[in-house]
Amino acid sequence: MKPIFFLSAFFSALSIFLLQSVSPLVAQETIRKAFLAGTLKNSNNAPVNFASAQIVETKEGRLSDKNGQFLIASVTQGTVTLRIKQNSYEIVEQIVELRIGDTTRIDLTLYPKVVTLKEAVVGASAFTTGEIKGVTLRPLDVVTTPGAAADIFRALQTFPGVANADDGSTLIVRGGDANETVSLLDQATIVHPYRYESPSGGAFGTIPPFFVSGTMFTSGGFPARYGNALSGVLAMESQNIPMQDALSLNLGMFGASVGVNWAAIPDKLGIRFSGNRTDIRLILAVNGAADEFPTPPASYDANLSVVFKYSASGKFKLFNYATQDELGVKIHRPAYGSEVDAVYRNSSLNRIHSLQWSDLLDDWLLKASVSWNAYSGDRSLGQLTIKPADNTYKWRFDAEKDLSENFRLLVGQEVERTEYSLTGRTPAQGRIYDPNATVLYPIDAHLGANRWGGYAEVETKFARQWLLGAGVRADYHTIAQQLVFDPRVSLRYAMDEFWNIRASWGVYHQFPQIDQFNSVTGNPLLQAQQAQHYILGVDYQEGDWLFRVEAFSKQYDAMVIRSLATNLGNLSNGYARGVDVFLKYGAYLVTPISGWISYSYLTAQRLQTRDVATELLYETAPAAYDLTNNFTVVLKNEILPRFTGGFTFRYGTGAPVTPIVGGAKMPDGSYQPIEGAVSSERLADYIRLDLSFSYFYPFATKHSAVFFASINDVTNEIRTLGYNYSTDYSVRTPRQSTVRRTLVVGAMLSLGL
Amino acid sequence: MQLSFKTLVVTAVAVIALFNAASIQVFAQEETIIKGKKMLQLGENRNDAKTLTEAQTYFEGLVKTQITAPQKALMHYYAGYAGYRLANTTTNDDQRDAFLDNAMQHLETCVELDKNFSDGFALLSGIYGRKSTGMMSAMKYGPKAGTAGETAFKLDPKNPRALIVSATSLFFRPAMFGGDKKKAVEQWQRAAQILDDTSAKETAQPTWGHEEAYAWLGQAFADEGNADAARAAYDRALEINPDYGWVKNVLYPKLAKK
Structure with a gap:
């Protein structure tokens, strides 16, 4: 036992010695520090863990630990700021006094965060797509919408506030006309957003969905950064740098396409190329409508885009796109001098080139772009030939910075130069189809205009549950020689994490289309058209569910309509009022069932013209797109693993039409129409599955x-799109849709390289 | 039958000797594994392929010794874990794939040998997850990762490493494939909490993940724009493991740059 006792005594002595030697050091170390001990609890008195407690x-x-406690050993003393941050709670800052060698104790209560400026869209009526948090739909949901033919515009038509007016892809927003909605891609204006364009819109969107990584579509109440639009904005972002090489081939009854993604220098330089040929001859043949199209609708398009990332935050995006389309369709027994069918022919070439730079410098998110959109068309109907062409050059710069957690500043500026020409020839009215017509008026109009715009906005979380967005923009148009100011305000109240109340008000100006300024058929003295939006809504978003209901009122003023004295004038006013409802569940391939339901109620009145032979009367009547009820259901179901089926059902109240009740014979033998009361009839309701x-x-x-x-x-509905009249307007025949039930099959092959 | 005193004494001595031998063997195995784990930790701290390869070779050698099936499973686990960490040491896609394939083989054998080994399924789930780099591979490995992860949780609902692996997948997976950053943070927090409450004593069983949970949390906080919390989380990770190279040399400097 003795040796053991000896060893034990030795180690005890050594321990005491070491302790005595070290203790003063430990004590000194402790004394040199000031301690801050705290306990964090929430409003339910439960401890808050994983909150950061920091001396600023x-x-x-x-x-903080599971008991909500923390202990900071600080080398400083005196008055300091303690900041508590936890993602689910509001930030708390507290002034505390520290003393070396002492422990300051503090108990704090944290309140749940219901909304942050970072993630929030302040305004009302916005629908977003993309792969980021909080979007309404993902790109895959958009392209898989049944009946949308993988077209962004057609998919957007299933949202509330966008009318089910016809089989085209035109965005008719809350009772406004097609040109009241502006389309943007990487800040560039897409002047002609539709293919197979007509005055009321087009059959498909110009930009294919696979070029686009995200969209923001708003049907009203949009902020000051968007200008020269009265009703809606569709802002698209082109695809980012490809992460890997890939080849895709697409073959179907509608044509074929090929796409190549090349990650030339991974995460630095990427190139995307695609080519597409659309030709629906086979679809028309299979579905028995080929005779209606002497030139079947066909189009080519090609895209080359290059993304160069020169730093972690900085990049250049070069986007080039050209699309050419052509079409020849029979017009059955048209008015203006023909007792036989005629053919309307249209071909167009649309090119978009854009170079965008973006970077994050000194916490400013900066974006600048230069773009060029060139369009040329060739349209003919009988002896009437017109060749419109326009070139739009645009510079745009946007900058935004979060000046604090609760305050964001956005400023920007743009210059848009549009050069327009219209050439062609037109015979005297009434002799459009007469091959021997000698009275041919040449058309040769050229116009150029600049629009200068700038805006400033602030977005702020000014109270725990309140967000405010306020801004003003100014635009100046060189032909109108008019400077307009648009103040806009949005307010959002977050009732809790899921429910929000939103309100928006704003003034919106849009200058007339450039061709409307021509001095022969237009009016160079036209001024900006104006609308005022008032929106109030409630929305709910939790997990897979999204619900939104909004009431809106849009007051129009100085709208352009025909005038006997000046061809066109800012004479019209009116309103559009209604309610939009949206309910969405799930997401494609994420939940077994996904889809959404949209309902819109609308009443819209405008001051409009009524032709009574050589007179022009003015009447306030239902607007052209006063479509009272719109109802859409989109449903998708993964029936078997990887096998999905779905449907889209659409219903819309028939569009108002103004009937022609007779014709007045003119001295040259032609007839002028005598219209009945404006919008006194309606087309049949629009129903489609x-x-x-x-x-x-x-x-x-x-x-x-x-x-x-x-x-x-599916129901093969015979749809009346309008009416054709005999030469003297005594016989009316319905103009019906030429393509009804169609079957389309195809395959898409994607090869990872 | 009557036992003589001598017989009793001899028997007792033999039993004691046998017991001691077994204890010594168990002890020796635990020491052997802990030695290998230290190599792994060193390799991980330095993100050093050479040390991790040595650790992997070490455990692959132990697989070939005369041990029980669950013990073999454990050796495969650590050999696979070395491969899982080796995949972090390269930027070459092919090499990375080779490391992960090797790790996958070890882990598939591991869970075959011990079907009740929650950590084996958790790590296998993580490896499948890391193999899911594109849409096609996600179609192949995504469901496998999900099944392995579910099994890990079924066997041990409080397995912190299963939580870390699951959270990592949730954090980096696109939302369209079920990614959920908020849920990921919750799972990392739960893992960190469990490991905070667990004894730090080294054993033969898997113990990794404590500092890693805080490192991931730090990244998630930084991603949310909460630099204060990110810094505090990294501090906590370094408090747990002062030599943790990932935080010390990569994440902390990255945060400082912001």
Whole structure:
């Protein structure tokens, strides 16, 4: 036992010695520090863990533990600021006094954060797509919308506030005309957003969905950064740098396409190329409508985009796109001098080139772009030939910075130069189809205009549950020689994490289309048209559910309509009022069932013209797109693993039409129409059901194929689009849709390289 | 039958000797594994392929010794874990794939040998997750990762490493494939909490993840724009493991740059 006792005594002595030697050091170390001990609780008196407690001046900090407690040992003393941050709670800052060698104790209560400026869209009526948090729909939801033919515009038509007016893709927003909605891509204005363009819109969107990484569509109450639009904005962002090489091939009854993604220098330089040929001859043949199209609708397009990332935050995006389309369609027994069918022919070339730079410098998010949109068209109907062409050059700069957690500043400026020409020839009215017509008026109009715009906005979280967005923009137009100011305000009250009340008010100006300024058929003295938006809504978003209801009122003023004295004048006014409801559940391939329901109620009146032979009367009547009820259901279901089926059902009240009740014979033998009361009749209600099925087949790790089939317009509805009249307007025949039920099948092959 | 005193004494001595031998063997195995784990930790701290390869070779050698199936499973686990960490040491996609494939083989064998080993399923889920780099591979490995992860949780609902792996997948997966950053943070916090409450004593069983949970939390906080919390989380990670190279040399400097 003795040796053990000896060893034990030795180690005890050594321990005491060491302790005595070290203790003063430990004590000194402790004394040199000031301690800050705290307990964090929420409003329910429960401890808050994983909150950061930091002394702002020294950046010394700790995370709170499961009891909500923290202890900071600081080397400083005196008055300091303690900042408590936890993502689910509002930030708390507290002044505390620290003393070396002492422990300061503090108990704090944290209140739940219901909304942050970072994630919030302040205003009302916005629908977003993309792969970021909080979007309404993902790109995959958009392109898989049955009946949308993978077209962004057609998919957007399923949202509330956008009318189910016809089979085209035109965005008719809350009772406004097609040109009241502006389309943007990477800040560039897409002057002609539709293919197979007509005065009332077009059949498809110009920009294919696979070029786009995200969109923001707003049907009203939009902020000051968007200008020269009365009703809506569709802002699209082109695809970012490709992460890997890939080849895609698409073959169907509508044509074929090829796409190449090349990650030339991974995460630095990427190139995307695509080519597409659309030709629906086969669809028309299969579905028995080929005779209606002497030149079947066909189009080519090609895209080359380059993304160069020169730093972690900075990049250049070069986007080039050209699309050419042509079409020849029979017009049955048209008025203006023909007792036989005629053919309307249209071909166009639309090119978009844009170079965008973006970077984050000194916490400013900066974006600048230069773009050029060139369009030329060739349209003919009988002896009437017109060739419109325009070139739009644009510079745009946007800058935004979060000046604090609760305050954001946005400023920007743009210059848009439009050069327009219209050439062609027109015979005297009434002799459009007469091959021997000698009275041909040449058309040769050229116009150029600049629009200068600038804006400033602030977005602020001014109270725990309140967000405010306020801004003003100014625009000046060189032909109108008018400077307009648009103040806009949005307010959002977050009732809790899921429910919000939103209100927006704003003044919106839009200058007339440039061709309306021509001195022969237009009026160079036209001024900006104006609308005022008032919106109040409630929305709810939790997990897979999204619900929104909004009431709106849009007051129009100085709208351009025909005038006997000046061809056109800012003479019209009116309003559009209504309620939009939106309910969405799930997401494609994420939940077994996904879809959404939209309902809109609308009443819209405008001061309009009424032709009574050589007289022009003015009447306030339902607007052209006063479509009282719009109802859409989109439903998708993963029936079997990777096999999905879905449908879109659309209903819309028939559009108002002004009937022609007779014709007045003119001295040259032609007839002038005598219209009945404006909008005194309506077309039949629009009803359409589309089905689609797809099967996704992945193979050999990196490759996949998608096989798809769709039946559009299942009920084969005979749809009246308007009326044709005999030469003397005594006989009226309905103009009906030429393409009804169609079957489309195809496959898309994607090869990872 | 009557036992003589001598017989009793001899028997007792034999039993004691046998017991001691077994204890010594168990002790020796635990020491052997802890030695390997230290190599792994060193390799991980330095993100050093050489040390991690040595650790992997070490555990692959132990697999070949005369041990029980669950013990073999554990050796495969650590050999696979070394491969999982080796994948972080390269930027070459092919090399990274090779490391992950090797790790996958070890872990698939591991869970085959011990079907009740929650940590084995958790790590296998993480490896499948890291193999899901594109849409096609996600179609192949995504469901496998999900099944392995679910099994890990079924076997041990409080397994902190299963929580870390699951959270990492949730954080980086696109929302369209079920990614959820908020849920990921919750899972990392739960893992950190569990490991805060767990004894720091080194054993033969998997113990990794404590500092890593805080490192991930720090990244999530930084991603949310909460630099204060990110810094505090990194501080906590370094408090747990002062030599943790990922935080010390990569994450902290990255945060400081912001």
